[in-house]
Amino acid sequence: MPDLVPVHGGLAAPVDRTVPANRIKDFEREAATLKAVPVDDADLSSVYRFGDGALSPLTGPMGRDAWQRCLDEGAIEHGGNKYAWTIPISLPVDSDTAASLKVGQKVQLVSSRGTAVAILTIGDIFPYDKPRYLKAVYQTERTDHPGGRMVMGDNRSMLLGGEIEVLPQPKHPEYGQFVLRPAETRSLFAEKGWTRVVAFQTRNPLHRAHEYALVYGLETLVRQCDTAGAVLNPLIGETKGDDVDAATRMRTYRALIDQNALGQGDSDAALWKTKNYTLHDRVILLGLDIKMFYGGPKEAVMHAVYRQNYGFTDIIIGRKHADAPYDDGKDIWDGLAAQRIFDSLGGHLAIKPLKVGFAAFYESIGRVDLVENHADEKPVSISGREIREQLQAGRLPDPRIMRPETARILIESMRK
Template identity: 30%
Template sequence: MKLKMSNLPLPHGGRLIDRRLGKNECRKAARLISGAQVFELSDNLLMDVAKISDGSFSPLEGFMDREDYGLVVKQKKLKNGLVWTIPIVFDISRKAALAVKTGDTIALIRGAHPIAILVVRDKFIPDRRKDAKLIFGTTDERHPGVREYLNKKDVFLGGDISTLNQPRFGFFAFDYEPRQTRDIFTQMGWRTVVAFHSRNVIHRAHEFLQKSAMQVSDGIFIHLIAGKTKTGDFLPDIILGGYQRFIKLYYPKQRALLGVLTCAMKFAGPREAVFHAIIRKNYGCTHFIVGRDHAGVGGFYQKYAAHNIFDEFGDLGITILKLSGPYFCKKCREIVTEKVCPHPTRYHSAVSGTLIRDLIKRGKTPPPDLMRPEVAKFLLRKARIKNIFSA
């Protein structure tokens, strides 16, 4: 049975934000910042600026002020009442903050290039350790999201941004903006679009999830994360290359769109699952696949916690497909889930990115039960000539 037919959803908050300045506005902004305080954008902040500017993070128009930040951390919502689960913040040092006051316009640059301006609406010092506990469920610094959060600078600036030069990244042909995907989905005649988020190479368990969703939708948008992930993960270009080969061989034409999301992983587990769903709603997707341990790391989150968090909210404007974790069953002799497999766990073999990374690092070919041979061959060939894992 097909999923219920529908038009593409409205963006979160009702409209797609666009904070990019036109030519005349850029000239005015350039004059405005000629004597302004200047701040260099880190990789993560540069990606946040890009995603705020192009509407991926709608309804955000800038970095969060104290009120929005506090509500997001404590209540998972913005002051306008919309659901939002991850703080989007601009951090600076205490020393730099001494020269900034509310109402100031500051320049955000990358190297010698002006990127955006930020009109400072608020300046505040959060309790990062207390807030990390609420965001990540732990203050254990073995958690990469916690470690990154606690290493932020002490002062947060809140305020709207305007972009003079939209940041571009290394996957430009795949780094779609929400307006682009909405146009593509419409041109393809897709009324139901399932989004699949991944930071890993394509393996048989993910193939199972994707094909399950494709059975009941018009198309699938495979949206690969290409921001900073965790040490040991496959590099984004390797993940993308594997998917390109896989889709060409194993998916019907006009049924799958491959894209890249230039956004750093937070590893915030359940909260990040909601954040990723909202982003895909902005991209025009009607449905979003959430697996057993979406955006999880190590053993920090309970099994299916990323499913259960959605029970806290009403209609988000995107349908969540809560899919069970697939595995290979030696009795069934195929990829299955607990929903359809009656056999005890002694017949189950895990299919995971961790297992595949270990095999590739040792120069071993993942068996066909784990990964399509063409993808495995590609990974092994690349591993022989260069490093394919993040440092």
């Protein structure tokens, strides 16, 4: 079966810059002879994604020209064509390190644990223009927000671009089986016979309203064909310190899927009665290890780019996708900005956004539904602060908001 969607950049297959098994020992010996350049944990996930092709068509961190074009045009150029790309990815280093390097030099990239993970052939060394980056990516000059703190709190002031070769990423002992390479996910979708596959991006444990966005997305595709599937596809790279850690979140997602709880009571019963398969037959869990930028609309596009490289045909884009407000609680972007950006991209993008509105539980129908369908009705609601307080106290939140399958795992995690 041919791929459902092309690799970004018009490539025939995802970029593969991962060192093959039969070269690893020689590669490690070579790396040991090279100058070491440190990579922090957040950037390490990007290094591995250069290796496995999730960042296709890039073959390493961007040089100056690509970095600037990305900020100015929201695109990269490949093969004479422009492709949507809204957040540039280069490798930050401090000024002293940058001064000791030169274009054409090979360096070993070393993790925070002191282990060599890649060899970079330096193609460019250039200043990290942080104000320009913040203005282009976050569309604000204010820095009192998570993305602003990530950038301005980083004392590295220079960027490296170049070509990279990467050692295979070690598998996480608890959830590594759910983290696949783009070539592997493309093969998996083909094996399942799926011709439409929608990704649901999240960085949080799921409330029922979150679940409903996934259910709505899958049901939208199922109404169009009987060869559709959905993937709960959480981001498990570096996130904010107050976000729930990846291992705990993955346990909550597994519980929802393994116990057939996801979407229970909130799906379109009439639709599924017409099928010889169930909603749960068409939902799987796969993680994506890459960091969050908390970049709202610009990051929504990047989430789509990643998923296209993994072989998804569609991605659910909710209101306030990848959103994080200013410290005073005010919104950086309006609620529809992340959906609207797909109408004016700077370059080609093959994956399609499946736009979903806010959802909530409504007593009148006894389930979760889109808010837009209940203009004159007040939904069941509770603040995030109240939910956290209940979980910290060991109490299960209202099951109309969060399922006990999820809540029990979060309570146990908070007790440790």
